[in-house]
Amino acid sequence: MENTPPARHQEPVPQVARGRVLVVDDDPTVAEVVVGYLHRAGYAVEQAGDGPAALELFAARRPDLVVLDLMLPAMDGFEVCRRMREHGPVPVIMLTARGDEEDRVLGLETGADDYVTKPFSPRELVLRVDSVLRRARAAAPAGGAVPLSGGGLSLDPAARRAHRDGHGLALTLREFDLLAFLLRHPGKAFGREELMREVWGWDFGDLSTVTVHIRRLRGKVEKDPARPRLIRTVWGVGYRLDLDTEDPGAADDAGPAAVPVPPPGGRSR
Numbered sequence: 658m659e660n661t662p663p664a665r666h667q668e669p670v671p672q673v674a675r676g677r678v679l680v681v682d683d684d685p686t687v688a689e690v691v692v693g694y695l696h697r698a699g700y701a702v703e704q705a706g707d708g709p710a711a712l713e714l715f716a717a718r719r720p721d722l723v724v725l726d727l728m729l730p731a732m733d734g735f736e737v738c739r740r741m742r743e744h745g746p747v748p749v750i751m752l753t754a755r756g757d758e759e760d761r762v763l764g765l766e767t768g769a770d771d772y773v774t775k776p777f778s779p780r781e782l783v784l785r786v787d788s789v790l791r792r793a794r795a796a797a798p799a800g801g802a803v804p805l806s807g808g809g810l811s812l813d814p815a816a817r818r819a820h821r822d823g824h825g826l827a828l829t830l831r832e833f834d835l836l837a838f839l840l841r842h843p844g845k846a847f848g849r850e851e852l853m854r855e856v857w858g859w860d861f862g863d864l865s866t867v868t869v870h871i872r873r874l875r876g877k878v879e880k881d882p883a884r885p886r887l888i889r890t891v892w893g894v895g896y897r898l899d900l901d902t903e904d905p906g907a908a909d910d911a912g913p914a915a916v917p918v919p920p921p922g923g924r925s926r
Contacts, residue, residue, distance in 0.1 A: 719745075853866070
């Protein structure tokens with residue numbers, strides 16, 4: 658096929674690289690721009706033009722972060738992300754020309770940490786890479802990490818393991834960080850802006866990213882995600898983790914809105 662991008666490419670490695678990034682995109686123009694900006698920002702960059710080549714590079718040497726296009730030939734970004742995640746956690750930023758919520762949900766479900774819609778600013782993408790890597794490194798296993806527990810939940814930050822009533826939970830990197838943050842602050846309500854700043858390390862971004870993560874997390878930790886008893890919606894504020902789940906009071910709205918509005922003339926219960 659004419660104008661087929663090279664399956665794999667490696668940029669010269671800076672003398673002191675800030676990290677190793679794998680860029681996967683079949684559009685040679687986009688890939689060239691992304692690789693160039695990351696390299697100038699001090700990252701060692703490898704490039705793949707399709708899923709199989711990306712998995713080959715990933716297996717040969719695991720990168721610190723993957724910038725992954727969703728629309729790839731033969732094997733899409735979702736499948737590439739799933740296969741990478743089978744080998745362990747790695748931060749992933751997905752690139753896509755499709756910005757609908759279903760794609761975002763599926764991307765986050767398969768383990769993506771961030772979701773950037775084309776067209777995008779290369780400088781902003783570099784900032785996202787910086788932020789995701791900074792959070793991933795801050796969450797890296799540490800011998801002094803204190804286990805967290807409450808409400809039937811138990812988290813081991815050092816091993817990055819989570820359980821609900823003794824059963825293992827398959828959490829993505831960001832889901833784990835979000836649950837750990839809430840467990841460190843039980844009973845306190847946080848807005849989406851606060852959660853994005855504290856958990857994602859961003860002062861900007863699409864707040865629906867927080868909403869989707871809360872919904873996915875509820876689906877994994879709640880006995881009945883439709884009537885959450887642990888991660889509650891606080892009217893007009895955001896979300897709160899309640900460890901005292903014995904109260905039979907009405908569970909709050911589990912819908913997608915992080916700051917739901919009570920019906921006209923009604924009262925929240």
